[in-house]
Amino acid sequence: MAPQSALISSLSLNTKDVLLHVRATRIWESFSVDKKSSQRKMLNTKVVFIDEEQSQIMLTVWNNQKQDYFPLLKEGGVYDISQFRVVPNLTGYRIVNSEIALSFDHNTKVIPKEETERIPLFKFELTKFEDVPSLLWNTKNLIEVAGLVTEYGDPETASNGAKKMDILLLDSSNKDMIVTLWEEKANGFQNDLAAADDGAAFVIITGLLVKKYSGCLISICAILSPGVFKQSKLQTTIL
Structure with missing residues (x-):
């Protein structure tokens, strides 16, 4: 049975078998820097997704998963995503103010979709x-x-x-x-x-x-x- 479409705002830790229609609004790589050698080591790749309600959620792609999702995931691209898990968000240094995040595994499906004006390119929550x-x-x-x-x-x-x-x-x-x-x-x-x-x-x-x-x-x-x-x-x- 096909997964039901859902919005980011409806997700919880108990969510299963739903499909998100989202844009990858930001993608960046996280590094650690060795203080002695000044050499950088890549830790993971993070993606922020946004939907038509302008709700956002973050995904962490670990280095051993990167070949499965890149270059398929591109900044600005629109996707249908299913068979993912909803997990607790990071406890600190969060780019999205949310208690939950996405987690992908070998079952996750990411399907590129046509461009749509219904999903914004960005959303900013500016601090005065x-x-x-x-x-x-x-x-x-x-x-x-x-x-x-x-x-x-x-x-x-x-x-x-x-x-x-x-x-x-x-x-x-x-x-x-x-x-x-x-x-x-x-x-x-x-x-x-x-x-x-x-x-x-x-x-x-x-x-x-x-x-x-x-x-x-x-x-x-x-x-x-x-x-x-x-x-x-x-x-x-x-x-």
Whole structure:
């Protein structure tokens, strides 16, 4: 018997034999960095799915599963997914604020489907700059912020050997905030800004942890290969 169609909002740990019609809105690889050698080791690949209700759920694909689901899963692609398991979400550093997540195994079916406007490309749950200090070292859920880039430094090497770059964001209430980008995002951000047609960039940055607060400046560390989205790329409602 064919599985029944379901929405992400209806899922629970007891859910079985349902089919999700979703978009892979974000895909990124998670790494650990050896402090002595500065070498990176890939831990897993994470995927965030979104449905027509704009509900989201995360999937972790382990390295020994990667050949089964990539390159089949592509960022922006639409899929029917069935024969998966619903499991407890991570207890910390969560990119999706949810108590549940998806788990795939050898029985899981992932079928590419035609593009549809019913499922948005992105959904952002933005944290106001004024609320950031209250989230200092809150590691349960990573946050997302948006602002105008007013300053940025050159990429530099941190004490652990990783590349980093600080950027200064300004929001609509004239509050400033420093965001630190790491590795690929640090290396590519300056080139992306230089290519901006109007010389200014309003960006949304995801996957952030509040690390320190000093006066009116917040230092936010971007972790887990965050996304940096320019306004011109957005084709969805920003929440």
